[in-house]
Amino acid sequence: MINNAAISRVLRQIAYLIELEESHDNDTNKNKSNAVFKIRAYRRTADVIENLSSNVEEIYNKWKLKGLTEIPSIGKAIASKMEEYITTGKIEYFEELKKRTSINVDEFYHLEGIGIGPRTVKTLHERLGIKDLSELEKAAKEGKIHILPGFSYKKEESILRKIQSFKKGRGRYLLGDIYPIVKQIEVRLSNLRGVKKAIAVGSFRRMKETVGDIDYLVSSDTPEIVMDYFASMPEVDEVIGKGPSKTFVKLNNGMDADLLVVPKESFGSALQYFTGNKEHGVALRKIAISRGLRLNEWGLYDSNTDGIVAGSKEEEVYDILGLEWIPPEMRENNGEIKLAKKERTNESNNLKLPDLINYNDLKGDLQVHSNDTDGMISIRDIALAAKEKFGLEYIAITDHTKNLALTHGLDEAGLLNQANKISELNDEIKNHSKNSNNKSDSGSGSSNDRFRILSGAEVNILKDGSLDISNNILDKLDVVGAAIHSNFTQPVEVQTDRLIKASKNPSVDIIFHPTGRIINKREGYPVKIEKLFSVAQDTNTILEVNAHYNRLDLKDEYIRMAIQNDVKLAINSDAHHYVHFAFLIFGIGQARRGWAKRSDILNTLSVDKMLNSLK
């Protein structure tokens, strides 16, 4: 399967090569400007494909060219080049472009995005004959670049630094890995003198599973104080740029961080400007133009009078553009703008934005591990923390079962023992909370009274789709999750059949981490996901949104598809220690990115209702 990144890379290189050629000849202005837009079109398509959650080859296999051209920004010309790439592994046009230059595009196009673009490379090629990265580095080290017109010592040094930085590698960070430090800096910025508001925007605010760099937006009338602080934070390795309203730094974890400071009159428009993905932003600015307005980070302006129409509040910006406020997690230009339109037409009559699940809507967690197997703490400790530190009303202990030997998985007797132990603990906790409630005389019955530990298991789906624990034992447990932990490299049909057989098993309530992916590390095993959705719907099998930030499985696009297929979901932490309950926000964020409502998520229900709605 060709991944989107590969196709995106080819398109980006095509754009790069056209741009290199473009500055060669002395075309008329007309042709030049056409080339500019052609380059832009290839880049835009590369962006779109890179951010697409569906695989383009799958789209092509299913709907051929028509499927490709239905993706926004992709027309006939680029679609047929993509088709050529998918079916033959090559694009003739791309090969010709490569033949016409000796510059190593495959190396140089990486430097785009870190300040060395095609025009600079072209000049260096013409003046010094530089063809690849090692020649560029050599020339910079030998001081051959700064003597060229239009260059300087500073530029030469900057080229060297950027090559070093590129060699170190630049990837996307897992949201959960950077979340604590991003929030910490956000709090410190908020507490600075003169700061009214400080917030991390961009893909972080959209709760995207991976984040490339981090953007802070601050409202203050004294920007210099904020920017001086930002540039001198202990985490800052290097200040890359600093102007009157923006500062760019590199943090010591390798991540780029940008800061924008605006007056409070512009905070809402800046929030809007820097939160949505690029396409969402472009779409909004086009709507502005169509209404005789102009939108930028400083405000929404009347094009004729230049007077400001909105800016301090994000809601106002959306409102004046005729849109409902769109939750950040949805701002990906995936159809949310159409749903947000206030003006109802025949076509959009019954379309509106979904009322997304909120970050405090989960009442329980249906995948929790204890030190009976590979968890780190006891059932009692993790349960008490779930109740007292995280305000949950129930958790299900779903330890691994016997076939997963490396976790010391439980056998039938072990599961029944554990279920008995849980029953005793429930009695104890009940008494404990009664006593503490009496002491504090807290009046009306709090959620404490209702806390409950559920017995359960995470059983293994074996190679043939059967389970490693018999049904008569599983039926004695409150919640049964099933998951694939072995034989990852089966053909798609086999893998899908395993999951379907498990879903059809009357003892299985939930399929845990249904695709088995580990973000940035492991692709999930191949699954015909629509088939699984259809069986899950038929059999009332819950699919999990695993909230651990390295899984987030199901992913956002699949969540959206599952909901469209009336499949119920559960958001679970997969906690092996009570600190892991903090991961639930990532699962909720992912569910919101998949447009999930509260009613789509099983564990927003109270424990009895939740148990009643299982098979």
Next chain:
DNA sequence: GCCGTTTTCGGCCCGACTGTTTTCAGTCG
């Protein structure tokens, strides 16, 4: 090359920062 509530031609989102450009090009998000 893409696209359509000025629909098959003629436009195409917008501003900040850097460098050496004293009026702008290159690059980024």
